Amino acid sequence: MSQMGEQRDRATTEMSPIEEHGYDVIIQIMTWGFRLAFGTLGIGLVLAAARGEGLSTRVEPIGDVVSGVLDGNAAAFVDLGIIFLLLTPPTVIATVIVLFLRRHDYLYAGITAIVFSALLIGITLAFL
Amino acid sequence: MDVSFSMAILIGVVTAGAGVLGSMLGLGGGVFIVPILSIFFGIDLKTVIAASAVSVIANSVVGSSVHLRSRFTNLRLAVLMEVATTIGALAGGLIAVYLAPDALRAIFGVVMLYVAYAMLRRSRQGSGNVKHSGEDPLRLGATYLDPATGLDEHYIPQHMVLGVPVSAIAGIFSGLLGIGGGVIKVPIMNTIMNVPVKAAAATSTFMVGITVSASAFVYYSEGYIDPRVTVPAMLGIFIGARVGAQFSRRFRSATLVKILVVIMLYLAVSLLLQAAGIKVPGAR
Numbered sequence: 001m002s003q004m005g006e007q008r009d010r011a012t013t014e015m016s017p018i019e020e021h022g023y024d025v026i027i028q029i030m031t032w033g034f035r036l037a038f039g040t041l042g043i044g045l046v047l048a049a050a051r052g053e054g055l056s057t058r059v060e061p062i063g064d065v066v067s068g069v070l071d072g073n074a075a076a077f078v079d080l081g082i083i084f085l086l087l088t089p090p091t092v093i094a095t096v097i098v099l100f101l102r103r104h105d106y107l108y109a110g111i112t113a114i115v116f117s118a119l120l121i122g123i124t125l126a127f128l
Numbered sequence: 129m130d131v132s133f134s135m136a137i138l139i140g141v142v143t144a145g146a147g148v149l150g151s152m153l154g155l156g157g158g159v160f161i162v163p164i165l166s167i168f169f170g171i172d173l174k175t176v177i178a179a180s181a182v183s184v185i186a187n188s189v190v191g192s193s194v195h196l197r198s199r200f201t202n203l204r205l206a207v208l209m210e211v212a213t214t215i216g217a218l219a220g221g222l223i224a225v226y227l228a229p230d231a232l233r234a235i236f237g238v239v240m241l242y243v244a245y246a247m248l249r250r251s252r253q254g255s256g257n258v259k260h261s262g263e264d265p266l267r268l269g270a271t272y273l274d275p276a277t278g279l280d281e282h283y284i285p286q287h288m289v290l291g292v293p294v295s296a297i298a299g300i301f302s303g304l305l306g307i308g309g310g311v312i313k314v315p316i317m318n319t320i321m322n323v324p325v326k327a328a329a330a331t332s333t334f335m336v337g338i339t340v341s342a343s344a345f346v347y348y349s350e351g352y353i354d355p356r357v358t359v360p361a362m363l364g365i366f367i368g369a370r371v372g373a374q375f376s377r378r379f380r381s382a383t384l385v386k387i388l389v390v391i392m393l394y395l396a397v398s399l400l401l402q403a404a405g406i407k408v409p410g411a412r
Contacts (some may be wrong), residue, residue, distance in 0.1 A: 011405045023196055023199065023203075025322065026176060026196060027193050027196050030189045030190075030192065030196075031193060032185070032195045033189060034189045034190060037186075038186075038209060039231075039361065045359070054356070055151070055355040055356045055359065056356075057354055057355075057356065058351040058352070058353060058354055058355075059348055059351075059353045059355060059358075075355070078355050079355060082355060082358060082359075082380060083348075083352060084350065085182060085185055085186060085189070085362075086182070086341055086344050086345060087188070087335045088185070088189055088337070089188075089338045089340075089341040090338075090341060090343075091183060092338070092404075093207075093338060094335075096203060096207060099203075108204055108207060108208075108267075111163055111207050111208055111211060112207045114211050114340070115207055115210045115211055115214050115260060118214040118215050118218055118344055118349040119214060119338070119341060119345075120351075121218060121342075122218055122221070122343070122344075122345030122346055123345050125345060125346060126345040126346070126348040126349040
């Protein structure tokens with residue numbers, strides 16, 4: 001129950017400090033994943049506009065993307081930005097596994113690992 | 129298919145509009161951009177579905193950060209449902225690769241009809257029978273601060289044996305059609321599992337990015353993610369959703385919902401007509 005006049009932005013919760021910290025880490029990963037994705041995308045778009053280059057017709061295989069980025073290819077930067085965005089949710093899920101393990105919540109660490117395994121199938125299809 | 133710079137700009141503008149519409153209905157933009165871009169721009173359906181999937185991920189990553197800060201998101205519930213949803217999305221994505229475009233159009237049209245119906249019903253839905261205390265063997269109970277009341281709301285999700293498998297359906301449609309599936313997940317959580325709407329919506333926002341990423345990797349492996357379409361669509365949806373969130377605070381009304389539902393019905397019927405081989409006016 002909130003006290004009169006007290007401003008709160010979240011519940012007086014039963015969360016442990018580890019869990020609270022875990023939520024904050026997940027938020028940071030999402031934030032930085034988004035910034036990395038859109039930042040890389042932005043670099044690619046600026047390069048493409050400055051050089052009058054077009055974008056690729058499909059996001060290339062990761063090996064070609066990496067070599068393209070090293071060559072300063074604008075389309076490769078855009079492709080890499082999209083790949084970073086796709087990789088953000090699996091990174092979040094991996095973090096959630098660590099969060100549950102730190103809390104010794106092995107049941108939900110195991111459940112989350114099943115989710116991560118399903119994502120790994122898709123990632124394997126994409127990168128092999 | 130040639131995508132000129134002016135066409136890319138137009139895609140961005142149209143998808144921004146779709147993002148505004150979707151956001152005002154509490155949806156992602158996928159339900160609008162897939163039919164609009166495929167019917168009226170003549171872009172390959174699977175390319176548009178892939179673009180929609182990437183856009184959903186972008187929206188989910190940003191949107192769920194907000195809910196996580198407020199602790200509306202129920203992480204345990206999310207990962208438990210994601211077991212079924214992610215597997216469903218992976219299956220849906222693999223099926224979509226091999227399914228004929230007309231079959232995908234027909235499925236999307238039917239799903240849009242359901243979404244339109246769900247939007248009309250939403251205002252009449254109750255808040256479910258929320259359980260605030262009692263046994264919680266799966267430790268799914270959570271608490272959030274309700275800004276409307278200033279009070280802590282504690283709830284314990286129910287009927288997981290039914291809710292989790294049913295959420296696989298949301299995953300399959302998400303993978304098939306490149307949509308987030310929130311319009312299916314939120315009612316599942318609210319009406320079957322008795323989760324309060326705020327927590328259900330927040331948990332769903334967190335889930336949709338993970339769900340869609342499963343199928344997005346399938347689209348990537350098959351070469352369906354075309355940056356010339358995906359980038360303007362992603363940017364358009366992202367900007368539109370932020371603008372729409374501002375509009376919806378000021379202009380939300382039953383009449384507006386009905387107008388948007390009519391647009392949705394028009395797009396649904398257009399998809400179904402195309403699937404049947406009937407030319408739709410204005411379609412490419």
